[in-house]
Amino acid sequence: MEDLMMQQLRSKATEFLLREEWNESIQAYSHFISLCQEQISENTHQNPNHLSNLNKALCLALSNRAEARSHLRNLTEALADCEKALEIESAHFKTLLCKGKILLSLNRYGMALDCFKLALMDPQSGANSESIKGYLERCKKLEFSSRTGAFDLSDWVLNGFRGKHPEIAEYIGAVEIKKSQMGCGRGLFATKNVDCGTLLLVTKAIAAERGIMPSSKDEDLGHNTQLVMWKSLIGEVVESSTRSHRTHQLIRQLSTGEEEDTLEVTDVSLFRPEAEESGFFNENLDMGRILKILDVNSCVEDAVSSKVLGKNSCYHGVGLWILPSFINHACNPNARRLHVGDYMMVHASRDIKAGEEITLAYYDVLLPLSNRRERAKTWGFDCCCKRCKFEEGIMGKQEMREIEMGIDNGMEAGGMVYRLEEGMRRLNARGKEKGYLRASFWEVYSEIFESEKSMRRWGRRIPAMEAVVDGVAEAVGSDERVLKVVKEGLKRKCSGSGMVEMERAMKLGRGVYGKVMKKQAMRTLLELQE
Ligand SMILES: C[S@@+](CC[C@H](N)C(=O)[O-])C[C@H]1O[C@@H](n2cnc3c(N)ncnc32)[C@H](O)[C@@H]1O
Numbered sequence: 353m354e355d356l357m358m359q360q361l362r363s364k365a366t367e368f369l370l371r372e373e374w375n376e377s378i379q380a381y382s383h384f385i386s387l388c389q390e391q392i393s394e395n396t397h398q399n400p401n402h403l404s405n406l407n408k409a410l411c412l413a414l415s416n417r418a419e420a421r422s423h424l425r426n427l428t429e430a431l432a433d434c435e436k437a438l439e440i441e442s443a444h445f446k447t448l449l450c451k452g453k454i455l456l457s458l459n460r461y462g463m464a465l466d467c468f469k470l471a472l473m474d475p476q477s478g479a480n481s482e483s484i485k486g487y488l489e490r491c492k493k494l495e496f497s498s499r500t501g502a503f504d505l506s507d508w509v510l511n512g513f514r515g516k517h518p519e520i521a522e523y524i525g526a527v528e529i530k531k532s533q534m535g536c537g538r539g540l541f542a543t544k545n546v547d548c549g550t551l552l553l554v555t556k557a558i559a560a561e562r563g564i565m566p567s568s569k570d571e572d573l574g575h576n577t578q579l580v581m582w583k584s585l586i587g588e589v590v591e592s593s594t595r596s597h598r599t600h601q602l603i604r605q606l607s608t609g610e611e612e613d614t615l616e617v618t619d620v621s622l623f624r625p626e627a628e629e630s631g632f633f634n635e636n637l638d639m640g641r642i643l644k645i646l647d648v649n650s651c652v653e654d655a656v657s658s659k660v661l662g663k664n665s666c667y668h669g670v671g672l673w674i675l676p677s678f679i680n681h682a683c684n685p686n687a688r689r690l691h692v693g694d695y696m697m698v699h700a701s702r703d704i705k706a707g708e709e710i711t712l713a714y715y716d717v718l719l720p721l722s723n724r725r726e727r728a729k730t731w732g733f734d735c736c737c738k739r740c741k742f743e744e745g746i747m748g749k750q751e752m753r754e755i756e757m758g759i760d761n762g763m764e765a766g767g768m769v770y771r772l773e774e775g776m777r778r779l780n781a782r783g784k785e786k787g788y789l790r791a792s793f794w795e796v797y798s799e800i801f802e803s804e805k806s807m808r809r810w811g812r813r814i815p816a817m818e819a820v821v822d823g824v825a826e827a828v829g830s831d832e833r834v835l836k837v838v839k840e841g842l843k844r845k846c847s848g849s850g851m852v853e854m855e856r857a858m859k860l861g862r863g864v865y866g867k868v869m870k871k872q873a874m875r876t877l878l879e880l881q882e
Pocket residue numbers: 532534536537538539606607609612615648649677678679680681682683731732733734735736737
């Protein structure tokens with residue numbers, strides 16, 4: 353009687369599974385699993401065949417429940433089911449496949465690879481061997497990128513971003529979390545010397561929302577679209593933190609913007625996909641806290657310090673990427689971000705020394721101090737970076753006040769650059785300090801460098817474009833607008849004489865996009881003719 357009921361329950365569960373009715377299937381399998389477990393514990397002295405059949409049935413039911421749970425993205429629970437099934441039958445084919453796929457979507461490439469290798473050895477793999485080999489290849493490629501930081505988007509770039517972007521692995525490079533040297537809570541630091549373009553980390557969004565911003569000037573419509581996107585983002589964050597203990601635990605590490613100096617310094621190894629879950633889960637993550645966390649840490653895709661590859665231009669995205677949330681702002685940033693699908697790739701935008709804090713520009717830094725201060729206010733902080741401190745000390749000086757007045761009075765760009773350079777000489781500004789000030793007044797420099805007429809008039813009295821570009825890039829990192837001036841210069845040069853300029857443009861390009869493609873693809877992307 354009991355056996356008949358169990359058979360019916362199992363058939364029902366399988367039927368739900370085949371019909372892709374995941375919740376119903378999970379419910380029926382859960383019932384079946386607990387009946388099986390009860391019988392096993394009660395029947396230890398009975399017929400060994402019966403016991404073996406019960407164990408087989410339990411293993412398959414756990415495997416099927418894992419599959420249903422993984423379709424609902426309840427990956428932690430699905431993985432736990434796989435583990436239990438494999439405890440019964442260590443090389444259970446179906447479970448190995450299911451576990452491999454779950455581990456792959458959790459970015460645990462090495463462990464996924466082991467599952468697929470074992471599955472391929474099973475005689476049942478015959479009919480599925482091509483698809484298992486496909487998974488094996490994917491895992492190998494992703495595991496390699498994740499271990500070495502080597503990514504190559506060349507083909508996709510050269511194909512004009514047609515089709516879906518190449519599969520991207522998560523990667524944590526030479527970085528660690530420490531107390532910020534600027535005195536603003538925690539920050540991310542380089543543990544090795546890295547050169548411009550080197551990837552520092554690649555991470556997938558915990559949640560990301562994209563919407564089409566209305567092209568009309570209707571502010572209310574734009575505001576509403578933003579509100580809808582924001583609401584969906586909150587919903588997604590709540591859902592992913594409820595579904596995964598690990599995500600919940602990681603979100604909890606983020607700043608709410610309050611008492612940042614007292615925040616615990618998180619070990620970066622916690623962010624590695626293979627990291628074991630520890631027991632923080634019971635601590636609460638209420639809605640108020642989630643809202644504060646999102647307010648401080650959410651990122652828009654198309655900011656001045658980021659590039660988005662392969663997106664439809666009218667789409668605007670906002671999301672939460674956990675590890676990059678530890679990166680502070682500086683007006684002399686040394687990193688930028690690249691967005692590909694839901695992935696954020698953070699790379700060095702200039703050479704970085706071991707021990708240096710990694711910083712991004714939250715807002716435009718090719719602006720004078722007063723404008724940057726206004727922008728920092730909208731972010732809710734007073735910037736405490738090295739460049740701001742230097743400029744705060746110098747902006748009271750007569751020379752600098754005259755330049756600001758010149759800008760306000762619409763003085764000719766050439767005259768202002770000339771005055772600024774003279775001022776810097778009198779104030780004895782050195783090395784990066786010159787780069788900071790030139791970056792602050794980049795608009796007037798670029799106006800001259802981009803105009804042949806101004807160059808004829810002022811060219812001999814102001815520093816060469818190359819020296820200014822190199823100084824600015826060294827001080828505040830690569831920027832598209834700086835790259836544009838070099839590209840314009842290259843267009844004006846006759847062929848053969850621009851080798852050095854080409855190298856300069858390519859280096860700036862690596863600083864803007866990161867080392868994620870070969871030279872030919874970078875040239876195409878930057879529209880640089882050889
Ligand atoms: C995304 S979090 C950065 C990580 C944060 N410091 C932490 O400990 O988790 C952004 C917050 O860091 C602080 N912050 C970042 N850059 C700063 C800067 N240049 N000056 C002052 N505060 C900064 C601000 O409080 C800001 O709201």
